[in-house]
Structures are given as C-alpha cells and as structure tokens.
Amino acid sequence: MSQRVFITGFGIITSVGNNTAENFQSLVKGRCGYGELSILDTIHRTNLPSCEIKLHDDELKKLTGVGDGRGYTRTTLLGLIALQEAISSAGLTNKEVHSSGLLSATTTGGIREFERHFYDLLDLSKEGPFAQFADTANPGEHCERMADKVGIKGYIATISTACSSSANAIIQGAQLISNNLLDVAICGGSEALSKFTINGFNSLMIVDAEHCRPFDNTRMGLNLGEGAAYIVLESEASLSRRSKTPIAELKGYGNANDAFHQTASSPEGTGALHAMKQALDSANVSPLDIDYINAHGTATENNDLSEGNGIQSLFTEKVPYFSSTKPYTGHTLAAAGSIEAVYCLLGLQHQMIWPNLNFQHQMPELSITPVRKLMENVRLKHILSNSFGFGGNTSSLLLASA
Amino acid sequence: MITMEGKKCYINGIGIISPQRTFDNSEFLPEVRSYDNNILTSVTPDFKAYLSPVQLRRLSRMLRIGMTAATICLNDAGIKVPDGIVTATGYGFLEETEKFLKELLERNEKQLTPTFFMQGTYNALAGLVALSVKCTGYNNTYVSKGFAFENALQDCLLLLNADPGVNLLLGSYDESAAVQYKAGMRENQFKKEPVNSLDIFSNKTDGCIQGEGSAFFDLSGEPSASTWCSVEGIQMIYLPESPDELKETINSFLLKHDVQETNVDLVVSGMSGCKSKDQLLENLERVIFINTPRAYFKHLCGEYCTSTSFGLWLASSILKKQHIPETVKASNHTYPSRIETIFMINHYFNRNYSLILLKRKLEVRS
Numbered sequence: 001m002s003q004r005v006f007i008t009g010f011g012i013i014t015s016v017g018n019n020t021a022e023n024f025q026s027l028v029k030g031r032c033g034y035g036e037l038s039i040l041d042t043i044h045r046t047n048l049p050s051c052e053i054k055l056h057d058d059e060l061k062k063l064t065g066v067g068d069g070r071g072y073t074r075t076t077l078l079g080l081i082a083l084q085e086a087i088s089s090a091g092l093t094n095k096e097v098h099s100s101g102l103l104s105a106t107t108t109g110g111i112r113e114f115e116r117h118f119y120d121l122l123d124l125s126k127e128g129p130f131a132q133f134a135d136t137a138n139p140g141e142h143c144e145r146m147a148d149k150v151g152i153k154g155y156i157a158t159i160s161t162a163c164s165s166s167a168n169a170i171i172q173g174a175q176l177i178s179n180n181l182l183d184v185a186i187c188g189g190s191e192a193l194s195k196f197t198i199n200g201f202n203s204l205m206i207v208d209a210e211h212c213r214p215f216d217n218t219r220m221g222l223n224l225g226e227g228a229a230y231i232v233l234e235s236e237a238s239l240s241r242r243s244k245t246p247i248a249e250l251k252g253y254g255n256a257n258d259a260f261h262q263t264a265s266s267p268e269g270t271g272a273l274h275a276m277k278q279a280l281d282s283a284n285v286s287p288l289d290i291d292y293i294n295a296h297g298t299a300t301e302n303n304d305l306s307e308g309n310g311i312q313s314l315f316t317e318k319v320p321y322f323s324s325t326k327p328y329t330g331h332t333l334a335a336a337g338s339i340e341a342v343y344c345l346l347g348l349q350h351q352m353i354w355p356n357l358n359f360q361h362q363m364p365e366l367s368i369t370p371v372r373k374l375m376e377n378v379r380l381k382h383i384l385s386n387s388f389g390f391g392g393n394t395s396s397l398l399l400a401s402a
Numbered sequence: 403m404i405t406m407e408g409k410k411c412y413i414n415g416i417g418i419i420s421p422q423r424t425f426d427n428s429e430f431l432p433e434v435r436s437y438d439n440n441i442l443t444s445v446t447p448d449f450k451a452y453l454s455p456v457q458l459r460r461l462s463r464m465l466r467i468g469m470t471a472a473t474i475c476l477n478d479a480g481i482k483v484p485d486g487i488v489t490a491t492g493y494g495f496l497e498e499t500e501k502f503l504k505e506l507l508e509r510n511e512k513q514l515t516p517t518f519f520m521q522g523t524y525n526a527l528a529g530l531v532a533l534s535v536k537c538t539g540y541n542n543t544y545v546s547k548g549f550a551f552e553n554a555l556q557d558c559l560l561l562l563n564a565d566p567g568v569n570l571l572l573g574s575y576d577e578s579a580a581v582q583y584k585a586g587m588r589e590n591q592f593k594k595e596p597v598n599s600l601d602i603f604s605n606k607t608d609g610c611i612q613g614e615g616s617a618f619f620d621l622s623g624e625p626s627a628s629t630w631c632s633v634e635g636i637q638m639i640y641l642p643e644s645p646d647e648l649k650e651t652i653n654s655f656l657l658k659h660d661v662q663e664t665n666v667d668l669v670v671s672g673m674s675g676c677k678s679k680d681q682l683l684e685n686l687e688r689v690i691f692i693n694t695p696r697a698y699f700k701h702l703c704g705e706y707c708t709s710t711s712f713g714l715w716l717a718s719s720i721l722k723k724q725h726i727p728e729t730v731k732a733s734n735h736t737y738p739s740r741i742e743t744i745f746m747i748n749h750y751f752n753r754n755y756s757l758i759l760l761k762r763k764l765e766v767r768s
Binding site for chain 2: 002042043044106107109111114115118119121122124131134135137138139140141143144147148153155156157158159160161162168172175176179181195196199200202203204255256257258259260261262263270271274389390391392393
C-alpha cells in the first residue's frame with residue numbers, strides 16, 4: 001500500500017535562533033538558549049532558568065505579519081514563524097498550500113494567555129482586551145488559526161501526547177501521504193513557555209536549576225524551553241509534478257506505549273525499544289545501518305536511564321553515535337520532536353553530528369557514551385530521532401538521505 | 403485520488419457514558435432525560451463495578467468516566483488487551499487544569515501538588531487505559547477541536563488498512579466544565595436564556611447547550627459475533643463556504659464508497675440547535691437527501707468537540723438493533739423498518755464538518 005514520504009522543506013524557531021540559518025550556526029558554535037527568564041512573568045525567573053526566545057509577542061507579531069494579531073497566542077505566533085519558513089523553503093504555491101494538511105502538536109495551546117487573564121475571563125461582568133483570549137484553553141485553537149492565516153484547508157489535526165506530540169504529528173502526516181489521502185502534509189509542533197508548564201514540571205521535581213546534563217551521571221532534571229518547528233512531507237507524485245529534489249526521506253517510524261507508569265518510563269526502556277524497533281522494521285533497515293540517534297535525552301534521571309537501556313538492548317552489535325540536543329534548546333515539550341527532526345535534517349544536509357553538551361560523567365548503569373564534540377564530515381545516511389512522553393508515549397522517526 | 407477500496411472497519415464493541423442512560427448496551431435509550439439549565443452532565447453507572455479501589459480514590463471524575471467507558475467497550479468486544487489506543491478530546495480535563503491553575507495563582511506558584519497537573523494532561527486517559535490493560539501498542543491522542551474524534555477515527559482506519567487483524571480502541575472524552583462554559587459564553591457559543599434540552603430544535607435561538615460524554619469503540623478489520631456495524635469511510639471538511647461545496651463533497655464521498663443517495667436509509671445529523679450556526683446544514687437539507695428520513699441527537703448529548711462519537715454510537719445502535727427511537731426522529735418522512743445504510747453529517751460551530759458512512763453487518767456479503 002505504502003507510498004514513499006519525502007521531506008522538501010522545514011522551518012524552525014527556538015531560543016538559539018529565529019530561523020534555520022540561525023539554529024544551524026548555534027548548533028555549530030555550541031550556543032545555548034539557557035538563561036534567566038525575562039519575557040515570561042513568573043516567580044521562577046531567576047531560580048529556574050529556561051531556554052526562552054527573547055522576543056516579546058509584539059515583535060513576534062511583526063515577524064509573522066499578523067498586524068495587531070488579535071487573539072494570537074504566543075504558541076500560535078511561534079508556530080506561524082516556523083510554518084511560514086517551512087512553506088517558503090519547500091517553495092509551495094498558494095494553491096498547493098490550500099490543499100495541504102496541517103498537523104500540529106502542542107501540550108498546552110494558549111494556556112499562557114489563559115493563565116494571565118484567568119480571573120478576568122471567568123468574570124462575565126468584565127469586558128476588556130483580555131476577552132480576545134477567551135477560547136485559548138483549547139489546544140486545537142492554535143492549529144486552526146495558523147491554517148486560516150496561511151490558507152490551509154486540506155486536512156487539520158492537532159495532536160497532544162505530551163513530549164512525543166510533534167513526532168506523532170509527523171507520523172500521522174506520513175500515514176496520510178502513504179495512503180494517498182494527501183500530497184503535502186506540513187507537520188510539527190509549537191510550544192510557548194507558561195507558568196502552568198514551569199510549575200507543573202517543577203511540582204514533579206524534575207526541573208534542574210542548573211544547565212541540564214543529558215546522560216551524565218550528575219544529571220538532576222530538565223530545563224524547559226520554547227519553540228516551534230514544521231516539516232513539509234510530500235508524496236513522490238507531488239515531487240515529480242513540482243520537479244522538486246527532496247532533502248531527505250522519512251523512511252520509517254514507530255509509535256508504542258511503555259505501559260509502565262503515568263509519568264515515568266520503565267527502567268529497562270521497553271517503550272523506547274518498541275518504538276525504535278518498529279521504526280527500523282517499517283523502513284526495512286538493520287540496526288547496523290543506523291549512523292546516529294538524536295536521543296530524547298531530557299536529562300531527567302528516569303528518561304536517560306530508560307532510553308539508554310532501550311538503545312543498548314536494540315543495538316547489541318554496534319551502538320550508533322548518539323546525543324541529546326536538549327542543552328541547546330531546553331525541553332520544548334510538544335515541539336521537541338519536530339525541532340529535533342529539523343536538527344537531524346541539518347545533520348544529514350551538512351554531514352555533521354551535534355554534540356551532547358555538558359556531558360562529563362559516565363552513568364555506571366550504561367556502557368554507552370554520547371558524542372561530546374561536534375563531528376564534521378561524518379558519513380550520515382540513516383538517523384533515528386526519539387521522542388517520549390508522559391502517559392507512556394514513545395515515538396521514533398527514521399530519517400534517511402534521499 | 404486512490405483510496406482504501408474494499409478495506410473494512412468493523413465496530414466490534416462500544417462503551418459510552420453520556421447525559422443519557424447509555425452505559426448498558428442491553429438497553430437502547432430506555433428513558434429520555436431532559437435538562438433545563440443548558441448544561442448536560444453524564445448519567446454514570448456504579449463505578450465500583452469497573453474500577454479498582456485505588457482508581458476510585460485517585461482518579462478525577464472524567465478519568466473515571468473515560469476509564470469505565472473503555473472497560474465497558476472492551477467487555478462488549480470480548481477483548482482483554484487491544485493492539486492500540488487512540489483518544490480524542492477538544493478541551494481535555496479542563497476541571498483538573500483549572501484546579502492546578504487556581505492553586506498556582508492563589509499560592510503564587512509555591513508548594514503545588516502535581517496530581518492536578520498530571521491528570522490534566524490531554525493524553526492522560528490514553529495512558530491510563532494503556533497502563534491498566536498493559537497495552538504497549540500504538541498510542542495517540544487528538545485534540546483538534548471539532549475534528550479531534552474524526553482525526554482519531556481516520557488514524558484508526560489507516561492502521562486497519564495496513565493490518566486488518568488488529569483491534570484498536572478508539573475513544574472520546576469531553577466534559578461540561580464550568581471554565582469552558584464561561585469562556586464559551588464570551589464567544590457566544592451557548593444560549594443566553596435557559597432552554598429545555600428537548601426543545602432546542604424548535605426554540606430557534608442562537609447558541610448551543612453544553613454537553614459532555616465519553617465513548618469508546620473497538621475497531622477491527624475483521625467482524626466478530628459482537629459486531630455493531632461497519633464504518634465505510636470518513637471525510638472532514640474544514641470551513642465549507644456554501645451548501646453547494648458541501649453537497650459536492652458529499653456526492654463524491656458517496657461515489658467513492660459506491661453508494662447512491664437513494665441507498666441511504668437514514669441521515670444522522672449533528673444539528674446543534676443554534677439558529678445561525680445550523681444555517682448551512684439547514685440549507686443542505688433542501689438540496690440533498692430531500693427524501694431521506696433524518697435523525698438528530700444533540701438534544702440528548704449537548705454540544706461538545708467530540709459529539710460525533712455520540713452520533714456514531716446512535717447510528718451503530720440503530721444498525722445493530724434495527725430500531726429508531728422516537729426521540730431522534732427529526733423529519734416527516736416515513737421511517738424504514740429495515741436500516742442498512744446510514745450517512746452521518748456533523749458540524750462543530752459551523753467550522754468543522756464531517757461525513758461518516760456506516761453499513762449494517764450482513765451475514766453473507768455478495
């Protein structure tokens with residue numbers, strides 16, 4: 001049944017860059033977004049530094065061209081910046097955009113605006129500019145608003161599976177293409193920092209006040225981040241119609257559930273193993289052919305142990321190079337899967353592997369060690385990108401040079 | 403476009419908790435409950451029969467409802483562990499989200515407990531069901547406003563297309579949360595004056611009534627002894643501009659699935675009771691399926707993002723039980739005694755439109 005699924009464009013905004021070029025430079029130079037919060041109003045500004053995009057909403061509105069942007073939440077604005085770059089990088093015409101699908105992921109939608117105006121919004125006797133954010137406690141709202149702005153009508157879906165959300169948006173977009181229901185699917189996720197998220201993760205005691213250290217024995221938790229990334233998936237038929245050369249192929253994917261605990265992963269990494277194995281099997285690629293894994297690597301005690309064990313059990317003969325890019329961007333939750341997929345695509349394009357910054361101490365439970373220095377001129381053909389989340393969700397994407 | 407021709411999807415089990423008494427599959431709307439404050443809430447079974455003591459103590463109201471609906475569905479299908487779980491919601495567990503937000507604001511971001519945060523996550527139900535039955539297979543959650551349930555169903559159809567032998571648990575949940583009601587009032591989503599729920603179609607005012615529910619369906623490419631009906635296809639239409647655009651889409655949808663307008667025995671329509679937002683659907687009734695009997699259902703369940711799932715339960719029940727309850731009959735046509743094919747059309751606030759085609763399970767297919 002399956003049609004092949006190609007990638008013809010992408011767009012990204014994170015705390016280390018407002019577009020692809022800036023993100024690439026930061027990856028090469030080891031520039032991180034970690035620092036004190038200055039845009040989000042929270043009591044944790046200094047004690048829980050995060051990876052914040054240093055642009056106010058008004059500046060984001062200028063970048064996206066939405067005028068006064070009434071009702072646009074930060075999640076929508078960040079998403080729109082990445083979406084607009086993705087569309088232009090793929091060179092899609094208005095007509096092609098119109099018939100495309102938009103599959104977007106978020107964990108909180110517009111909760112940042114909802115929490116800011118909470119008491120005003122719930123007091124129906126009050127009127128004011130805050131009323132533009134009345135429906136922002138709805139995760140699907142951002143996707144429809146972005147679709148309306150760029151003119152997408154073909155297919156609309158919002159996915160929320162915690163920190164694996166945008167990987168699942170990419171997987172579903174690929175499913176729609178391989179079953180001939182869409183020619184072009186633009187998939188990814190957007191996430192704005194909010195008090196809700198920072199306090200939620202902090203109440204679970206998995207946020208590190210220091211810069212995060214994935215796969216390091218002294219790791220103490222994650223840093224939160226914000227950002228958005230979208231990837232343009234395209235069918236082979238559409239490629240030839242548009243005479244486009246693809247950037248890469250989405251060759252396989254896996255989605256599984258750890259079924260271990262509501263907010264924790266199994267120590268042996270059952271879900272991670274299933275997701276990666278499915279990705280390999282669906283692509284018909286052997287573990288020996290994987291050149292690099294962009295790990296979920298949140299730097300929580302639980303994730304890195306679970307994921308590390310999952311990697312070790314799947315790659316018994318030869319463990320590929322692997323690293324987590326979370327120290328650059330922080331954990332961007334629903335957007336992490338698509339942001340890291342973009343980093344993998346940049347790796348494929350430039351034949352580079354991004355280092356796992358801040359790694360110093362080997363975990364005694366693992367025999368594998370992440371890549372510590374930027375690697376250039378590496379022969380990269382097959383890359384796995386992992387995204388896991390609360391609720392036991394585990395997903396893995398297999399990207400291959402076209 | 404090439405589609406999944408010849409591929410089948412059977413509904414082999416259902417579990418639904420709604421503002422009507424629907425949790426017992428041996429009955430079919432034994433009584434009609436009416437509401438007069440524009441907010442409909444669920445009629446629940448005794449949870450003790452479905453949940454463990456730990457779950458009863460720890461789970462929020464909506465997680466209990468969702469987990470119970472999933473359990474009823476699996477029991478109905480005779481399945482212990484499904485091969486995948488896909489859930490859908492518009493606003494998620496908004497009561498839990500509100501509790502966490504209130505705590506956060508009242509305590510100025512200090513000394514918060516994680517329970518409300520954890521139980522407010524949109525994929526909490528899909529994760530809970532997976533954990534409870536130890537399902538390590540496919541797991542996904544859609545939160546796309548009025549398309550969430552449709553996206554989830556579409557996802558399942560694609561999975562069954564690749565692997566017809568599996569059983570997938572498709573579920574919806576949305577709650578009549580006070581926060582959403584107030585936010586909705588600002589967006590003119592709900593009626594300004596109280597209306598009896600059974601009068602929403604004759605009342606002719608703007609706004610809907612708020613509804614809720616959780617419905618689970620066991621889907622498989624293979625029929626079983628417990629099959630309710632088959633899902634022939636689904637299509638979504640985002641922001642249709644005219645009845646003609648809708649009509650054209652419906653015609654090509656029917657053509658794709660090899661069904662004539664005259665083969666359809668019943669149209670199950672998601673008319674919402676909102677005078678202005680129902681306009682397109684009302685106009686459509688004058689240009690297509692003019693001679694086909696209609697059934698409405700939102701006076702029974704209210705309006706919510708995943709209300710299509712209530713409609714799907716209604717249509718599946720009509721096909722399985724070969725009976726159309728009086729309360730859903732919405733036109734002056736003569737209603738058939740044999741119902742073989744049902745066409746469903748739903749809309750959510752005149753933005754998200756969806757079409758679903760269902761057929762009765764035949765003992766022998768020619």
